[in-house]
Amino acid sequence: xxxxxxxxxxxxxxxxxxxxxxxxxxxxxxxxxxxxxxxxxxxxxxxxxxxxxxxxxxxxxxxxxxxxxxxxxxxxxxxxxxxxxxxxxxxxxxxxxxxxxxxxxxxxxxxxxxxxxxxxxxxxxxxxxxxxxxxxxxxxxxxxxxxxxxxxxxxxxxxxxxxxxxxxxxxxxxxxxxxxxxxxxxxxxxxxxxxxxxxxxxxxxxxxxxxxxxxxxxxxxxxxxxxxxxxxxxxxxxxxxxxxxxxxxxxxxxxxxxxxxxxxxxxxxxxxxxxxxxxxxxxxxxxxxxxxxxxxxxxxxxxxxxxxxxxxxxxxxxxxxxxxxxxxxxxxxxxxxxxxxxxxxxxxxxxxxxxxxxxxxxxxxxxxxxxxxxxxxxxxxxxxxxxxxxxxxxxxxxxxxxxxxxxxxxxxxxxxxxxxxxxxxxxxxxxxxxxxxxxxxxxxxxxxxxxxxxxxxxxxxxxxxxxxxxxxxxxxxxxxxxxxxxxxxxxxxxxxxxxxxxxxxxxxxxxxxxxxxxxxxxxxxxx
Numbered sequence: 001x002x003x004x005x006x007x008x009x010x011x012x013x014x015x016x017x018x019x020x021x022x023x024x025x026x027x028x029x030x031x032x033x034x035x036x037x038x039x040x041x042x043x044x045x046x047x048x049x050x051x052x053x054x055x056x057x058x059x060x061x062x063x064x065x066x067x068x069x070x071x072x073x074x075x076x077x078x079x080x081x082x083x084x085x086x087x088x089x090x091x092x093x094x095x096x097x098x099x100x101x102x103x104x105x106x107x108x109x110x111x112x113x114x115x116x117x118x119x120x121x122x123x124x125x126x127x128x129x130x131x132x133x134x135x136x137x138x139x140x141x142x143x144x145x146x147x148x149x150x151x152x153x154x155x156x157x158x159x160x161x162x163x164x165x166x167x168x169x170x171x172x173x174x175x176x177x178x179x180x181x182x183x184x185x186x187x188x189x190x191x192x193x194x195x196x197x198x199x200x201x202x203x204x205x206x207x208x209x210x211x212x213x214x215x216x217x218x219x220x221x222x223x224x225x226x227x228x229x230x231x232x233x234x235x236x237x238x239x240x241x242x243x244x245x246x247x248x249x250x251x252x253x254x255x256x257x258x259x260x261x262x263x264x265x266x267x268x269x270x271x272x273x274x275x276x277x278x279x280x281x282x283x284x285x286x287x288x289x290x291x292x293x294x295x296x297x298x299x300x301x302x303x304x305x306x307x308x309x310x311x312x313x314x315x316x317x318x319x320x321x322x323x324x325x326x327x328x329x330x331x332x333x334x335x336x337x338x339x340x341x342x343x344x345x346x347x348x349x350x351x352x353x354x355x356x357x358x359x360x361x362x363x364x365x366x367x368x369x370x371x372x373x374x375x376x377x378x379x380x381x382x383x384x385x386x387x388x389x390x391x392x393x394x395x396x397x398x399x400x401x402x403x404x405x406x407x408x409x410x411x412x413x414x415x416x417x418x419x420x421x422x423x424x425x426x427x428x429x430x431x432x433x434x435x436x437x438x439x440x441x442x443x444x445x446x447x448x449x450x451x452x453x454x455x456x457x458x459x460x461x462x463x464x465x466x467x468x469x470x471x472x473x474x475x476x477x478x479x480x481x482x483x484x485x486x487x488x489x490x491x492x493x494x495x496x497x498x499x500x501x502x503x504x505x506x507x508x509x510x511x512x513x514x515x516x517x518x519x520x521x522x523x524x525x526x527x
Contacts, residue, residue: 021045021135024066027431029374033064034422034431042126043432044135047444049486050527055512058445060437061520062376067437074510074526087501088516089458092481092489094507096454101482102355102395103197104443105141106131106402106420108188111151111410113180115403118425124187127421127430131402132188132196137440140194140448143357143398144181145254146202146236150415151401152176157206158232164208166228171235173243182243184402189245194448197248199357199398200236201301201328203267205229210268218269223277230282234290241292249355251301251328252283257310258302272313276320284323296325301357303330304337307345315349326352329394331359334385342392353395359385360400361435362408362418370408370416376519378418379434383494383521384478386442390452391477399439403430441523445490450482453489484525491524 024035024043035043045067050056059068106112116124130136148156159171173182189196204210209225212218221229237247256270270278279299287295300311307329315321327345342354361378362370372378386397401419408416420436457479478494495501495516503514507526516522 021067021069024064024432026064026066027374028064032062032374032376032379032434033066034374034433035066035436036429036431037123037126037130038427038429039120039122039126042130044129045440045444046135047138047525049488050525052527053510055524055526057514058441058523059517059520060379060434060441061517062434063517063519065517065520067440072512072514074507074512077506077509077511085502086504086513088493088503090479090481090491090493090503090505091456091458092491092505092507093454093456094483094489097483098452098454099353099393099395101446101448101450101452102353103140103448104137104397104439104446105139105143105196106399106439107143107145107358108181108184109145109149109151109401110153110176110180111404112402112419113176113184114153114410115405115423115425116184117180118405118423119430120428123428123430127403127423128184128187128191130421130432130436132191134193136191137436137443138192138194138447139188139196139443140192141197141199141248141396141398142185142188143199143201144185144240146200146233146250147204148174148176148412149203149254150413151404151409151411153410153412155204155412157204158236160206160208166225168228168231168235171232171239173239182240182245185245186243198240198245199249199251199298199328199355200240200247201251201254201357202233202236203254205232205268220270220274221268221278223274226278226282227286230278230286233283234286234292237290237292237295247292247295249296249298249326249328250287251298251357252279253301255302255330256300257306272310275310276314276317279314279323280317280320284320288323297323298326298328298355298357299324301328301330303333304339304341305333307341311345312348321349324352326395327354328357329354331356331385332363334388339388339392342389342394346393354393356389356394356397358398358400360417360419362416367418371404371406371418371422373422373431374434375418376434379438379521380494380496380519382435382438383441384496386438387480387492387494388477390442390480393452397442399435438521441492441521445492445523445525446482447484449485450490453481453483455479455481455491488525488527491526493522493524495520495522 022044026033057070211222403421404419422431481491501516
């Protein structure tokens with residue numbers, strides 16, 4: 001019986017490679033590889049739906065695998081399984097459900113559009129398809145700044161003149177919208193098989209709406225112009241709607257508390273009382289009555305640690321709470337803020353969604369180089385943060401710049417960072433970073449409408465020492481599972497260890513066995 005059991009495991013681990021997808025054209029760097037795309041070639045990946053009783057596994061690893069496919073089948077679960085024979089045992093319980101996924105995506109900033117347009121047309125198409133098409137990551141959400149951001153070549157706002165024009169008679173799109181952002185969004189929408197939902201936030205209003213304190217240097221929106229600034233948000237949505245781009249969600253401000261912590265040039269500071277007044281009397285009623293219907297108003301759009309002191313104090317007034325549809329949160333400093341904050345918000349405000357709207361690596365002053373080609377370490381940052389957030393009820397995760405140049409820009413404030421795609425315009429090519437594939441292990445296989453389901457780790461019965469218990473605690477959220485709209489189950493697993501791990505995955509009465517490559521992320525879809 002023992003030998004028969006081993007045979008079943010071996011058969012279940014049997015894999016069959018296929019070559020329907022175009023493989024990565026690798027270029028080796030210190031840690032791992034990037035995949036090179038140009039006018040004539042770019043790697044692709046298709047999501048195959050498994051037949052009943054089968055699974056399809058996709059692996060990307062530090063060693064250089066990129067969506068490497070393997071196939072296997074499930075078998076009737078044997079309740080005499082020896083849990084100690086496996087490094088990981090997951091029990092998936094589809095009957096226990098949590099949040100519904102809205103989508104994944106990235107930001108179309110001025111910088112992203114400029115870099116995209118710097119490529120020849122054929123390479124531009126490859127870049128868009130890499131993100132948005134069925135052969136790519138299948139992005140279903142885009143974030144676009146309303147005005148300039150730090151990732152622009154200049155600071156600007158709409159309706160800067162005439163001064164004090166509260167009727168906004170000169171509100172027109174900027175050249176950057178017309179030349180870069182709108183065309184790039186259109187290209188993604190055309191390539192995508194699903195509706196691409198667009199969210200926006202404003203970095204800075206026209207200077208005539210702003211008051212600057214002499215002592216602190218803080219800049220505030222003048223309360224006399226709160227209504228004009230609310231109308232400003234609606235007008236942006238209307239002009240984008242005229243371009244065929246429907247705004248799905250809108251934040252009152254981008255990182256409203258950031259100036260309290262850092263010297264920034266693009267953001268106005270908002271106290272909780274100012275934001276409460278603006279939401280209640282101006283933005284809330286204005287967006288609800290905007291000609292563009294069903295725009296979701298998102299509060300905060302700042303770091304995780306701001307949720308309790310800022311959001312909870314704002315919504316003490318039910319009149320304000322009724323205007324808020326969800327909470328936008330940024331990735332920065334997640335590693336120093338416990339995710340229990342998200343659980344608290346979900347518990348206290350169960351009818352409000354939480355959406356992660358901005359993330360990037362290379363943003364710290366100590367991060368050098370800003371663009372770290374082939375960095376698997378940075379891919380791990382993405383993987384771990386997305387897994388943690390999904391396990392705490394977020395409905396989606398949106399990356400920052402969809403592409404940047406080799407310096408990590410352009411950025412008029414010299415705020416260089418990394419991006420999943422780095423454009424090398426001089427050589428007419430772009431490089432897909434490990435972070436690109438980290439994103440894809442979620443965005444491609446967890447479509448809109450998927451429901452997170454319970455995943456339980458079965459702990460070995462043998463006694464564990466302190467170090468083993470600490471390692472187990474740190475890896476508690478190294479997996480997540482979803483029930484998709486097509487009734488398949490998708491499991492994403494991160495193996496951070498420098499060794500291959502064996503895993504036994506149980507779903508209802510069925511189970512299967514896989515090997516997880518060292519330092520890898522694996523997505524498994526099972527029917």
